[in-house]
Amino acid sequence: MNMKKMMWVLMGMLFLVTLPASAEIVTFDDLSLNPESFYNGSDGTGEFETTGVVFNNFFDDEFGPYWEGFSYSNTTDTTTPDFTNQYSAITGKGADNSSIYGVAYLGFFGIVPTIVFSDEVNLSEAYITNTTYAFFAMQDGNAPAKKFGGDTGNDPDYYKLTITGKDTDELVTGDIEFYLADFRFEDNSQDYIVDEWTAVDLSSLGQVKALEFSVSSSDEGAFGINTPTYFAIDSIVIDDDDGGNGGNGGSDSTCFIRSLGRY
Numbered sequence: 307m308n309m310k311k312m313m314w315v316l317m318g319m320l321f322l323v324t325l326p327a328s329a330e331i332v333t334f335d336d337l338s339l340n341p342e343s344f345y346n347g348s349d350g351t352g353e354f355e356t357t358g359v360v361f362n363n364f365f366d367d368e369f370g371p372y373w374e375g376f377s378y379s380n381t382t383d384t385t386t387p388d389f390t391n392q393y394s395a396i397t398g399k400g401a402d403n404s405s406i407y408g409v410a411y412l413g414f415f416g417i418v419p420t421i422v423f424s425d426e427v428n429l430s431e432a433y434i435t436n437t438t439y440a441f442f443a444m445q446d447g448n449a450p451a452k453k454f455g456g457d458t459g460n461d462p463d464y465y466k467l468t469i470t471g472k473d474t475d476e477l478v479t480g481d482i483e484f485y486l487a488d489f490r491f492e493d494n495s496q497d498y499i500v501d502e503w504t505a506v507d508l509s510s511l512g513q514v515k516a517l518e519f520s521v522s523s524s525d526e527g528a529f530g531i532n533t534p535t536y537f538a539i540d541s542i543v544i545d546d547d548d549g550g551n552g553g554n555g556g557s558d559s560t561c562f563i564r565s566l567g568r569y
Contacts (some may be wrong), residue, residue: 310403329430332357334378344379344393344409346371353377358424359542361408364417374417379384380405387442394438396537401433401503402541402560409437412521412535419519421542426474426515427510434467436486436500437536444487444499450532450565452525455489455497462490463524465499470518471511480511486521486537503540 334356339345345354347365354361354376358507361376379393386394393409400407410419436444443467447453454463471479484506491496511517523533 311322318381330357330544330546332359332544333404333540334400334408335404337378337406339378339380339406339413342381344377344381346373346377346393347375348373360422362417362420362422366415372413374411374415375419376421378406379407380407384438386438386538387446387448388475389439389534392408392437392439392534392536396436396438396441396501397503397538400540404540407538407540409536409538410519412519421517421546425513428513428545429471429504429511429517430545431509432469432542433503433508434484434486434506435459435503435538437534437538440465440486440534440536441499441501443534448534451534452488452532454499454525455494459489459494459497459523464488464490465523465525466521467522467537468522469506469508469511470520471508471514472516472518473513473563474515476516479514482506482511484510509545 325368337354337356347354347363348367348371350365351363352365353363356378361378363373363375363377365371365373377393379395381391381394381399382395383391383394384398392411395407395409412419442448443451444454444463452463454465455461456463464485467484467486469482469484471481473479484504485500487499491497492539519537521531521535521537523531523535525532
């Protein structure tokens with residue numbers, strides 16, 4: 307474990323050791339799939355629901371099959387480094403050893419991956435990681451995506467996820483930035499690509515009705531981001547204590563991380 311990851315673990319031990327006393331965890335465990343399969347919206351419903359929370363989806367059979375937004379998966383392939391393996395998390399499983407997890411893709415049609423809650427809620431954290439496809443594209447390069455760091459390892463590359471909270475009136479309550487890969491350090495030994503389920507602190511968003519997700523990368527070309535624009539998500543923790551974070555909305559921050567452990 308490099309020094310950067312060790313620092314995050316220590317931060318987690320100091321600040322975010324336990325979940326809220328009253329918490330609800332949104333998972334994908336109540337969904338069903340055949341072994342080594344996925345749901346990508348091919349039924350044309352435009353969304354799916356789990357644990358009372360709605361995830362958007364776009365599916366088009368004219369150009370594919372092709373999808374954007376959210377899907378869910380139980381595929382376990384942590385080695386195939388290309389588009390044929392777009393539904394696998396690099397961990398090969400969900401957070402807390404669950405079998406089903408969410409996968410998001412931000413594609414050509416510009417569909418914004420969005421999660422909508424039944425009411426405004428205070429969020430504690432969500433677990434995020436890379437997909438296998440995105441991980442190996444950044445680690446090794448996969449045309450047109452470049453190898454992060456370049457041949458020398460000195461290129462200041464990054465792949466960043468931004469999580470935006472919105473309230474019932476669709477007003478922004480805040481943004482959280484989480485780096486799925488970061489090679490901007492002067493010391494190359496601190497460079498990293500996330501390969502484990504990582505708890506991203508969402509409490510500063512305050513009370514939200516919805517979450518919207520966007521990505522950015524240092525690796526861009528004529529047609530936009532070259533890095534495969536995917537991420538995986540699981541175990542979204544809702545703090546049922548209304549007195550917890552409801553007054554903290556309207557802030558922008560880089561997330562705190564509770565741990566960097568494989569579950």
